[in-house]
Structure formats: structure tokens, C-alpha cells
Amino acid sequence: MKLNINGQEREVDVALETPLLWVLRDHLGMTGTKFGCGVGVCGACTVHLDGRAVRSCVMPVVAVTSMEIRTIEGLDHLVQAAWIEERVPQCGYCQSGQLMAAAALLAEKPAPTDADIDASMTNLCRCATYQRIRRGIHHAAAHLAAAAPPPATTVPAGVPTVPAEPAPATSPAAGGR
Amino acid sequence: MLTNMSRRGVLGGLSGLILAFPLRSYARSIAAPDDTIRLGAKSDSPGVDLNAWVRIAPDDTVYLRFGAAEMGQGVFTGLCMLIAEELEVDWSKVQAESAPAHKDYRRELVSTPGKAQLTGGSESTTGYWTILREAGATAREMLIAEAAERWGVAPSACRAEKGVVKNGDKSFRYGELAEAAGARSPSSSVVLKEPGQFRLIGTDVARLDLPPKVNGTATFGIDIRRPGQLAATLMACPHFGGTLFSFDDTAARGMPGVVDVFSLDERVVVVVAQHVYQARQGLNAVSILWKTGEWGALDDAGVRSALNEALDKGGDRVAQHGSRVDLEAGEAGVVEATYWVPYLDHAPIEPLNATVHVQPDRVDVWIPTQAQGLTQRSVAKRLGRSQSEVFVHTTLLGGGFGRKSFFDFAELAAAVAERFDVPVQLLWSREECFAHGFYRPAMLCRQRARLGADGMPEAWLIELSGQGPADNVVPGFLARLDVLEGELVAGGFPHMPYAVPDLTVKVAHPELPIPVGWWRSVHGSHNGFFREAFLDELAAAAGQEPLAYRMKLLKDNPRELKVLQTAVDAAGPLVAGRSRGVALFESFGSIVAQVADVTVDSGKLRVHRVGAAIDCGRAVLPDSVISQVEGSIGMGLSAMMREGLSLSQGAVTNRNFHEYRLLMMSEMPEIEVRIIESGEAMGGVGEPGLPPIAGAVANALYGATRQRLRSLPIGGDLAG
Known part of the structure; x- marks a missing residue:
């Protein structure tokens, strides 16, 4: 079947009920989306389907063939730069999902309140980076406001962000502090 | 130098x-x-x-x-x-x-x-x-x-x-x-x-x-992809002490992608497939019969009574300062309280996994491990190879908290991969991770203290009952473990900074089959709560304000005094309508104090703000010190508000995040952390931020409700 992932058409041959998570990780080698619980609770597997944050571990792939799928590999959003500015991640495992959830929230509400964040950011973080996630979202919202009106999931020219294909990923240059 | x-x-x-x-x-x-x-x-x-x-x-x-x-x-x-x-x-x-x-x-x-x-x-x-x-x-x-x-x-x-x-x-x-x-x-x-x-x-x-x-490129253990790699998953006998009775893999073997189904060690069923989902589906299709062992009837009540019985029998004396005073229950002027905490899972969000490739001349292990040396040794032993043939590649860890310092998941992955020429990644389900942890032990703590005429404790008896976190460690792993036991179970009591003339600490050992281990801050995860909450009870009995009471007991310890004062400063002025609690705990070479401000609205506890201070001697990367204290507060609060494993038929019953709930964004307090670089010997920072929070919140809660919280998790209505 054909899937539209990060703007590219991808062909996969899998059982129809296979959760999208495993199609991404196992069949397409896109391991940025994580497995945490398998029951749609923890949020580590969060991706965008037509711009909405969805738990991919309980989403049969057959249900998403007509949708635009975006994963962390295809996210190019200033919320990622805000995450580095606020030094949000600790272990980092849940952060792909947190970032996808945050980007979806900002697309819907460019200036979310704390209550908005509490209501929509339901992903678990065992390192408890929650307050930094909150700061990161507010930080990104401030950048969005300064660069308004930006499209929701693309980066306006001139706004600093991490590269989409960050060159040597361990290079501090990409961290840019 | x-x-x-x-x-x-x-x-x-x-x-x-x-x-x-x-x-x-x-x-x-x-x-x-x-x-x-x-x-x-x-x-x-x-x-x-x-x-x-x-x-x-x-x-x-x-x-x-x-x-x-x-x-x-x-x-x-x-x-x-x-x-x-x-x-x-x-x-x-x-x-x-x-x-x-x-x-x-x-x-x-x-x-x-x-x-x-x-x-x-x-x-x-x-x-x-x-x-x-x-x-x-x-x-x-x-x-x-x-x-x-x-x-x-x-x-x-x-x-x-x-x-x-x-x-x-x-x-x-x-x-x-x-x-x-x-x-x-x-x-x-x-x-x-x-x-x-x-x-x-x-x-x-x-x-x-x-x-x-x-950006999704960080490589965790679960992200390892080797050429030709197969995917495996497992189910182990959920009943502690139980075994595999039989399994029927007929249906599983006919399923797409399934390569093999077999058992290991008379307690584990493994399915190997081309892809993870196929392995998981294959495992669902295996019908398995387990045999419960001698602990097949163990449940929560059984655990409680085992700990109670051990406590009543009397424990080993692990510390004794001053005169040997056995305080009796009901004795005039003696304050007594009994505290309880449950078994906890580490619950790192990355499930246990390891990828192993066994070849004639070498064994490669890609693994998110906290224990590279022990992993190498245990894999070599399991496969009958020399240690020099085992190459351990440590990936990033999607959380560890102590769980990934054990090597059970490496050994099992090696045993699976040994049957194949290609690399095999063994990935546990969340349910298996919860069912087969090395849990923070449940702990019962009875304390008695006699106050002097000035209200200060003259004598303090602490009796702990619970499994020791080193119970599962290979004998000989740490030669001095018996010496350390006083610290691993009772740490925070024998050498407490508070001036108490007569101090006695005892540890009782119940016989239980539950696998236990070190959970972030080990002893501190329970003793911070036990000690600091009881200290507030003593202050109340003495009619004194808890912060001032602590400061009197710390008058000869300037480091602790400064930490306590700095945490109070970090907390700032108390907002009207909120109630405040303080706690202090020293562990892993560092001293941490926390001040928690809470309200109880419509019967629901809300922790609004925590002021914290840590004296770790010297901070190498200050922001990571701060984030570790923040995270430790969140994890400690999570344990306090929500966490606890439940047992039935000798098995864990809450095996995923909807049943074993963790703290969420909406419940995380604002936190301000201040670092004190005292220039004293450097201490750790990954764990010492955890112990005080439960005591601080329990003490704040008393101000709001006039009820003493002595059993965790809070649960029920208060936790919302």
C-alpha cells in the first residue's frame, strides 16, 4: 500500500492492521518514533496525521493511507530549537512524541496558555521534564508571534532552527548556544 | 595537583x-x-x-x-x-x-x-x-x-x-x-x-x-538496526517462583513472518519473527499454561503481613549511637508512628531490549545498559564464551533509573540470539517490563521517639522491614555488600545529621520471592519520607514549628543548615491559602532540601511550587544538576501520588501505564533549584534530589488537612 510520509510517497507491503508505529520503525527504518506502551497511553509514538497529533502504536496502517503522515524525521519546526534553548530533554526517549504533540498544539493554538498545555500535552516523561517542555512551548510560541504569521509546520526564513538533517548529530554546532 | x-x-x-x-x-x-x-x-x-x-x-x-x-x-x-x-x-x-x-x-x-x-x-x-x-x-x-x-x-x-x-x-x-x-x-x-x-x-x-x-536521530537500544536482524519478543512466567507448564505454538507458527517459537529456562516463551509486530502477534497466538510455584497465593495482603511479621520478630541492629534504649509502645512521652511504601517499578519509557549477534569468533551486544562490565560478563557466562569475545556497545538509554543496571535482558537476548546466525533484537513488551522488574522494595517503618523536656528527641528507634535491594545480586558481586546493607536499606538513619543522643536502627528481612533492586535513590526513596515526615510529627508533639525544630537539631551542621535555608529562600514567600512543608535528606554525597507549597481544593492535592537546594560540593555542568533535581522531584512526586505495584497470585497485576500511572504535565509543580558549591567533596546529582519530596509534601499536606500521611501512594480522592 502507498503512504504519504513527510511529503514523500512510500510503498510498503504489510498486513493491513499493522500499527503505523511498526510500519515506520520496522519497514521504513524511521526509528525516531518510539515504542513505549503499545496501548496508546504514553505518547512516545506520537505522529501527525493531517496535522493532528495521534498515537501511532494503536493506529492501523490501513486507516491512514489517505492521510498526510508526518514524523519527527520530517518535523522542521522552531519548537525543536526552543527545546535546545531550554535544554528540555534528559534521556530524550519521549521527546520525539513530545515535540510532535507540541508542534500540533502550536498549529492549533499559536499562543497556548498553561491550561491549554496541561490539557493537550498528555505524553508521559519519566525524567519529568514537564516544566521545561512547558517553557519550550511558550518559547516557541514567542518566536512564532515574532515571526507571525508563519505556516504552522514550516519554519519562516531567517528564524533560527535546527537543520532538518542536522549534520553530525553529536556536533555541538547544531546546538548553537 | x-x-x-x-x-x-x-x-x-x-x-x-x-x-x-x-x-x-x-x-x-x-x-x-x-x-x-x-x-x-x-x-x-x-x-x-x-x-x-x-x-x-x-x-x-x-x-x-x-x-x-x-x-x-x-x-x-x-x-x-x-x-x-x-x-x-x-x-x-x-x-x-x-x-x-x-x-x-x-x-x-x-x-x-x-x-x-x-x-x-x-x-x-x-x-x-x-x-x-x-x-x-x-x-x-x-x-x-x-x-x-x-x-x-x-x-x-x-x-x-x-x-x-x-x-x-x-x-x-x-x-x-x-x-x-x-x-x-x-x-x-x-x-x-x-x-x-x-x-x-x-x-x-x-x-x-x-x-x-x-530530530529523531538519537540512537537508543531499540533503534539498533543490523543487517539481517530478526525481531524477538517474550513472555515469562508472571508468577514469581513459578514455571512454564506447557505451550502450544501451532497457531503462532503459521502466522506471517514468524520464524521460530521456543522456550528458555523453563520459564520464558520466545517468538522470533521478521518484524516486531509479527513477533508480538505471534506471541499473542501462543497458548501458554503457567505453573504457579510455592508463592502462587501471594497478594498485597500477604506482602503486608510478611513485612509485619518480620518487624514483630525483630530485625538486625544495623546502627546504635548513644545508649541502647528500647522504646516501648505506649510508654509515656513516646511518639510512635508506622509508615508504609509499596513496591515500585522503574518504568523507563524505553522498554527493555538488547540486540545480539552471535558469531563463531565474537559476540556483539548493542544494549541500553547501565552496567557494561556486568553485561559483558553475564553474556559471556551464559554463552560459555570468554569475556574477551563479547563486545558490548552501549547505546543511549531511554531512561534507566536503576532498572538497566541489571543484566537479565542481556542474558535472555544472548540466549535467543545464540540460536541464529543473524543479529536478533529482543524487545520486551511494556507488560513484561512491569511483570519482571527489579522493584523498589515495599518497606514498612515503625518509629518511636522520646522527647526531652525541651521537646527535642532524646532517643529514636527506627525499625525497617522489607527486602534488601541487593537480595538479587549475584553473590560476591560486591564483596562488602553485607557491610553496605545498613546503607542500602537503612541509609539516612544511621548517620542522620540531626543531633539525637540515643539512636537505634534495626532492619528486618521478610522472606518473599519478589525480585527487588535499586530504584533511583535506593534507600532514600523511602527513608526520606519516613524520616522527614516523622520528624514533623515530633515537632508537632513538641509544639514547635517544623523548620525551626530542624534548625535546632542541625545547629552543629552548617552545611545542612545552609541547604535548608537556601531551599526556603528558593521557595519564596508563601502564597496565601497554601500550606508549606519542608524536608532535608543527604545521600550519595550530596545534601538536598526541598520546600513544597500545596493546596487541597475539593479534596484534591495540588503541589504548586517546590523550592530546592543542593550542595553537591562542585557542579561540573550546572544546568544538568538543576535538571536532575527537577526530574528527581517529579519522579518522587509521581511515586508519592500514584505509583505502586499490586500483586495477586504471586504476580504483578498492573502492567501498563493505564494501570500503573505516572505523574503528568498538569501535576508537575513549578520548581526552583539553587546549587550550593560548598567546595566540599563532590557528591552525586542523579539521585539525591528524590528523597526529600515525599516528606516535604506530606508535611505540607498536614498543614492543609491536619491528617498525617503515612502510607503511599496517596491514591484515592486526594490524588485526583
Whole structure:
């Protein structure tokens, strides 16, 4: 079947009920989306389907063939730069999902309140980076406001962000502090 | 500070007979590009090894190896800073590499003599503190010596700075010197900087692990993909002490992608498939019958009564200060209270996994482990191979918290992979992770104290009952474990900073089959609550304000007093309508105080704000100290508000996050952390932030409700 992932058409041959998570990780080698619980609770597997944050571990792939799928590999959003500015991640495992959830929230509400964040950011973080996630979202919202009106999931020219294909990923240059 | 390298033999390969080729041949055989995990970067690392820790490329890129496991605590960056500080490199040129399991990458154990490649005990920074600075300094001196020789001047006439050796207006880049410098003999002694000379240590340099953690390229264990790799998953007998009775794999074998179904050790059923989902579906299709063992009837009530019975029988006396006073229940002037905490799972969000490739001449293990050395040893033992044939590649860890210091998941993956020619990744389901943890032990604590005429405690008896977290450790792993037991179970009581003339601590051991282990902050995870909540009960009995009461008991301990005062300052003024609680706990060489402000609205507890202070002696990467304290508060609060394993038929019944709930965004308080750099011996930071929070919140809750909280989790209506 054909899937539209990060703007590219991808062909996969899998059982129809296979959760999208495993199609991404196992069949397409896109391991940025994580497995945490398998029951749609923890949020580590969060991706965008037509711009909405969805738990991919309980989403049969057959249900998403007509949708635009975006994963962390295809996210190019200033919320990622805000995450580095606020030094949000600790272990980092849940952060792909947190970032996808945050980007979806900002697309819907460019200036979310704390209550908005509490209501929509339901992903678990065992390192408890929650307050930094909150700061990161507010930080990104401030950048969005300064660069308004930006499209929701693309980066306006001139706004600093991490590269989409960050060159040597361990290079501090990409961290840019 | 002058350190004699040959005497200390710190850089294993640099001493003795192989001095002529300091680790170069070793590095080539072990850390060929394909074998070293670069944790996100794609390029291989050309260049020359100056020693086990430092490799410099012609383009001046500096590859630094870290021997510990990065699980969020920041060692990836912090340990590289220790090398870089002495190596005098430009931080923007540094790339980190995960070191293989090898004796050269062990650290000093802080709490017991010896060395190990083990990330735990909040000891990574202290344990590598001298080793890594010496490694950096030794490499720097080799570069300087090479430059000096080329110029025909004395090394003392040269200086190193930001990746360049200079002599007057002449200079060589490290990249120009590295190859020849790497062939030189290291000096036998190096001079390390005094703390006042540090340029990197103590600053918030760019964290090396952040970029890959925001774009999906960070490589965790679960992300390892090797050519031809198969996917395996398992189910083990959920009943502690039980076994596999029978299984029928007929249906599973007919399912798409399923390669094999088999059992291991008479207690585990494994399904191997082409892909993870196929393996998971295959396992669902296996019908399995388990046999419960002698503990097949054990439930929550059974655990409670086992702990109660052990307590009533009386425990071993692990500490005794002052007169031996056995306080009796109901004695006049004696305050008594009994506290309880449940079994907890570590619940790192990355499920347990390991990828193993067994070949005739070598075994490769890619694994998110906190215990590289033990993993190497246990895999070798399981497969009947020599340790030198087992290559452990440590990935990033998606959380550890102590769980990934055990090696059960490595051994099982090895046993599975042994049956195949290709690499196999064994990935546990969340349900299996919950069902087969090494849990924080449930603990019962009865305390009695007699107050003097001034209201201060004259005598304090602490009786703990619970499994010791070292109960499952291979005998002999830590030779002095029996000595440590007082600390692992009772820590925080025997050497408490409060002035109490007569102090007695006893530990009772119930016989239970439940696997237990170290959970972030170990003893502190329960004793911080027990001690600090009871102390407030004593203050109340004395009619004194709890903060002032603590300060009186700490009057001869200026460090603790300062920490307590700093936490109060960090908390700021108390907002009207909120209730405040304080707690202090010293563990892993650091002292932490926390001040929690709470309300109870419509019967629901809300922790609004926590002021915290930590005296860890010295902070290498201050922001990571702060984030570790923040995270520890969140994890401690999560345990307090929600967490607890439930047992029935000798098995854990809550096996996923909808049944074992963790703290969420909406429940996380604002936190302000202040670091006190006292200049005392460095302590740890990954764990000591956890113990005080439950006591601080329980004490605040008393102000709001006039009810003493003595049993966790809070649960029920209060937790919402």
C-alpha cells in the first residue's frame, strides 16, 4: 500500500492492521518514533496525521493511507530549537512524541496558555521534564508571534532552527548556544 | 595537583609492557568505526588515538569517549568536559563516543573500594573525576611534546589552548600534531589544574546529546538496526517462583513472518519473527499454561503481613549511637508512628531490549545498559564464551533509573540470539517490563521517639522491614555488600545529621520471592519520607514549628543548615491559602532540601511550587544538576501520588501505564533549584534530589488537612 510520509510517497507491503508505529520503525527504518506502551497511553509514538497529533502504536496502517503522515524525521519546526534553548530533554526517549504533540498544539493554538498545555500535552516523561517542555512551548510560541504569521509546520526564513538533517548529530554546532 | 601516572596506573594500557603502543592497537581492534556507537553522527571517526579516551582527527575534530551510560543525567557531556578541560580543546570541535565495555573504561567506585564500568550510585562524575582529567592532561602533554620537538624548544616553553599548541607566535593545530603525538610515550606524571583555573568545568556548555534528541536521530537500544536482524519478543512466567507448564505454538507458527517459537529456562516463551509486530502477534497466538510455584497465593495482603511479621520478630541492629534504649509502645512521652511504601517499578519509557549477534569468533551486544562490565560478563557466562569475545556497545538509554543496571535482558537476548546466525533484537513488551522488574522494595517503618523536656528527641528507634535491594545480586558481586546493607536499606538513619543522643536502627528481612533492586535513590526513596515526615510529627508533639525544630537539631551542621535555608529562600514567600512543608535528606554525597507549597481544593492535592537546594560540593555542568533535581522531584512526586505495584497470585497485576500511572504535565509543580558549591567533596546529582519530596509534601499536606500521611501512594480522592 502507498503512504504519504513527510511529503514523500512510500510503498510498503504489510498486513493491513499493522500499527503505523511498526510500519515506520520496522519497514521504513524511521526509528525516531518510539515504542513505549503499545496501548496508546504514553505518547512516545506520537505522529501527525493531517496535522493532528495521534498515537501511532494503536493506529492501523490501513486507516491512514489517505492521510498526510508526518514524523519527527520530517518535523522542521522552531519548537525543536526552543527545546535546545531550554535544554528540555534528559534521556530524550519521549521527546520525539513530545515535540510532535507540541508542534500540533502550536498549529492549533499559536499562543497556548498553561491550561491549554496541561490539557493537550498528555505524553508521559519519566525524567519529568514537564516544566521545561512547558517553557519550550511558550518559547516557541514567542518566536512564532515574532515571526507571525508563519505556516504552522514550516519554519519562516531567517528564524533560527535546527537543520532538518542536522549534520553530525553529536556536533555541538547544531546546538548553537 | 601532581599525579604520578605510573604509580596509579590509571590508564591501564599506558603502563607496563605495552607502553610502546599506548592503546592504539587495542583501539583499532575494538573500536573499528562500525563498532563504536556514535549516538547519532554518521561519519566514521578518522584520526589517531592518544589514549583510550582521546582521538584527534586531522581536521581537529576531537573524539572523546565516555565510559558511563547516558540516560538523561548529562554524563555524555559532563564526562567529556572533564577530558576537554585538561586537553585544552575548542568545545565546538568535540564529539562524544560511547566506549566499549573494557577494563580501561572502568571508574573508581566511590562507596566501596574497586573499579567498575557501571553507571549507578550517582557516581559517574566523581568516579571519573580524576581518571578523565588525567587522560586529558596526558594527551595534552603528548601534543605539546611533539610540537616542542618540532620547534626544538623545551615543552615548558609551549602552551596549549583551544586545540592549538603555541610557542611565541608559532603554532600547530592539534590535528597537525596528533599522528606523531600518538606514537610518543606518555609522560609519567601530569599536573592537573587547580579548580580556580577551570574554564569548562562549572559552565553550561552546549550539551552534546541535545541535537539528536530533537530530530529523531538519537540512537537508543531499540533503534539498533543490523543487517539481517530478526525481531524477538517474550513472555515469562508472571508468577514469581513459578514455571512454564506447557505451550502450544501451532497457531503462532503459521502466522506471517514468524520464524521460530521456543522456550528458555523453563520459564520464558520466545517468538522470533521478521518484524516486531509479527513477533508480538505471534506471541499473542501462543497458548501458554503457567505453573504457579510455592508463592502462587501471594497478594498485597500477604506482602503486608510478611513485612509485619518480620518487624514483630525483630530485625538486625544495623546502627546504635548513644545508649541502647528500647522504646516501648505506649510508654509515656513516646511518639510512635508506622509508615508504609509499596513496591515500585522503574518504568523507563524505553522498554527493555538488547540486540545480539552471535558469531563463531565474537559476540556483539548493542544494549541500553547501565552496567557494561556486568553485561559483558553475564553474556559471556551464559554463552560459555570468554569475556574477551563479547563486545558490548552501549547505546543511549531511554531512561534507566536503576532498572538497566541489571543484566537479565542481556542474558535472555544472548540466549535467543545464540540460536541464529543473524543479529536478533529482543524487545520486551511494556507488560513484561512491569511483570519482571527489579522493584523498589515495599518497606514498612515503625518509629518511636522520646522527647526531652525541651521537646527535642532524646532517643529514636527506627525499625525497617522489607527486602534488601541487593537480595538479587549475584553473590560476591560486591564483596562488602553485607557491610553496605545498613546503607542500602537503612541509609539516612544511621548517620542522620540531626543531633539525637540515643539512636537505634534495626532492619528486618521478610522472606518473599519478589525480585527487588535499586530504584533511583535506593534507600532514600523511602527513608526520606519516613524520616522527614516523622520528624514533623515530633515537632508537632513538641509544639514547635517544623523548620525551626530542624534548625535546632542541625545547629552543629552548617552545611545542612545552609541547604535548608537556601531551599526556603528558593521557595519564596508563601502564597496565601497554601500550606508549606519542608524536608532535608543527604545521600550519595550530596545534601538536598526541598520546600513544597500545596493546596487541597475539593479534596484534591495540588503541589504548586517546590523550592530546592543542593550542595553537591562542585557542579561540573550546572544546568544538568538543576535538571536532575527537577526530574528527581517529579519522579518522587509521581511515586508519592500514584505509583505502586499490586500483586495477586504471586504476580504483578498492573502492567501498563493505564494501570500503573505516572505523574503528568498538569501535576508537575513549578520548581526552583539553587546549587550550593560548598567546595566540599563532590557528591552525586542523579539521585539525591528524590528523597526529600515525599516528606516535604506530606508535611505540607498536614498543614492543609491536619491528617498525617503515612502510607503511599496517596491514591484515592486526594490524588485526583
